[in-house]
Amino acid sequence: MSQYWTTLDDLYTEKLLEPGAEIEQVARSFQIKISPTMQQQIVSASKEDRDALLRQFIPSVAESHILPEELDDPIGDRRFTPVAGVVHRYRDRALLKITQLCEVYCRFCFRKEMIGQKGENLTKSELQDALDYFAQHEELWEVILTGGDPLILSIRRLEEVLLALAAIPHLRSIRIHSRIPLISPDKISEELLTLFDKVMAQGKMVTVVLHANHAAEFSLEGRVALRALRSRGVMLLSQSVLLKGVNDHLPALKELMYTFVENGVKPYYLHQMDLARGTSHFVVSNEQGIALINALREEISGICIPRLIIEIPEGEGKRVLA
Numbered sequence: 339m340s341q342y343w344t345t346l347d348d349l350y351t352e353k354l355l356e357p358g359a360e361i362e363q364v365a366r367s368f369q370i371k372i373s374p375t376m377q378q379q380i381v382s383a384s385k386e387d388r389d390a391l392l393r394q395f396i397p398s399v400a401e402s403h404i405l406p407e408e409l410d411d412p413i414g415d416r417r418f419t420p421v422a423g424v425v426h427r428y429r430d431r432a433l434l435k436i437t438q439l440c441e442v443y444c445r446f447c448f449r450k451e452m453i454g455q456k457g458e459n460l461t462k463s464e465l466q467d468a469l470d471y472f473a474q475h476e477e478l479w480e481v482i483l484t485g486g487d488p489l490i491l492s493i494r495r496l497e498e499v500l501l502a503l504a505a506i507p508h509l510r511s512i513r514i515h516s517r518i519p520l521i522s523p524d525k526i527s528e529e530l531l532t533l534f535d536k537v538m539a540q541g542k543m544v545t546v547v548l549h550a551n552h553a554a555e556f557s558l559e560g561r562v563a564l565r566a567l568r569s570r571g572v573m574l575l576s577q578s579v580l581l582k583g584v585n586d587h588l589p590a591l592k593e594l595m596y597t598f599v600e601n602g603v604k605p606y607y608l609h610q611m612d613l614a615r616g617t618s619h620f621v622v623s624n625e626q627g628i629a630l631i632n633a634l635r636e637e638i639s640g641i642c643i644p645r646l647i648i649e650i651p652e653g654e655g656k657r658v659l660a
């Protein structure tokens with residue numbers, strides 16, 4: 339299985355979906371991509387785990403059900419975009435949306451209106467404008483690379499960006515939000531680790547915030563990649579999305595948080611779903627989310643507890659729910 343699944347035909351062949359006109363429509367509005375490692379996890383999982391994995395990546399006709407309150411810019415990034423690719427909403431940190439591509443496309447993605455074929459990587463001149471912006475804003479302590487998945491970029495391109503960021507004196511923390519250590523662990527190459535070494539040798543901390551939503555996403559290869567990152571001094575934190583039918587019950591959430599910590603990843607954020615188009619079938623209520631966190635707190639080690647976060651629409655920002 340060295341090929342990506344990217345079409346409905348791939349999913350029909352694997353008997354993961356029944357052909358139909360409605361699903362064709364859904365697939366046209368948000369593309370499909372499932373990495374070989376994720377395929378391997380899907381194929382080898384128990385029935386229950388398999389459903390939790392498939393639900394994240396396989397298109398569903400439920401996506402054509404669009405609610406009036408669902409938005410194409412659910413967290414209001416646009417208001418805080420001074421130059422292309424930059425979101426500067428909080429004083430000491432800013433996002434750099436360096437690419438719109440990912441190794442898997444998640445059906446619940448809050449950036450689905452710009453991810454995949456709908457977007458492009460930043461051009462060279464846009465990247466230069468972003469770097470100039472960061473250099474001019476001395477209040478910035480941290481730049482957060484996001485996307486898309488920043489680690490999908492070539493080492494050459496990553497090197498260009500990371501070394502340029504490391505050269506900005508007031509930036510002291512570089513954070514990368516990524517699914518790749520688990521989704522395509524082969525991308526955590528020796529070259530990438532050496533690049534992180536170079537950045538840290540300049541006194542800049544590199545943190546990877548790992549996005550995962552279910553313990554069955556952790557393959558052996560993925561665990562090895564996380565260990566490699568950790569052994570090179572990269573700080574690892576987690577972020578997950580609370581998703582109906584994936585991790586919205588105590589045993590699944592407990593196993594996910596245990597698995598993060600067993601792999602050296604400190605649970606950081608559990609996000610409530612944002613109001614992205616056609617994602618209401620994933621929504622878990624705030625009350626249920628808070629109850630789940632409280633139950634976790636009763637039941638498992640304190641180092642395994644994430645914070646439950648919600649993004650207030652229209653760019654109001656993050657709020658801690660529990």
Ligand SMILES: *Cc1c(COP(=O)(O)O)cnc(C)c1O
Pocket residue numbers: 425426427428431432433482656
């Ligand atoms: C979420 C987010 C951050 C990071 O927030 P932390 O609480 O530091 O993890 C930064 N900028 C923007 C625009 C964000 O949406």
Ligand code: SF4
Pocket residue numbers: 439440441442443444446447448449450453485486487517549
């Ligand atoms: S990896 Fe992240 S950005 Fe990419 S589709 Fe999934 S949630 Fe969206």
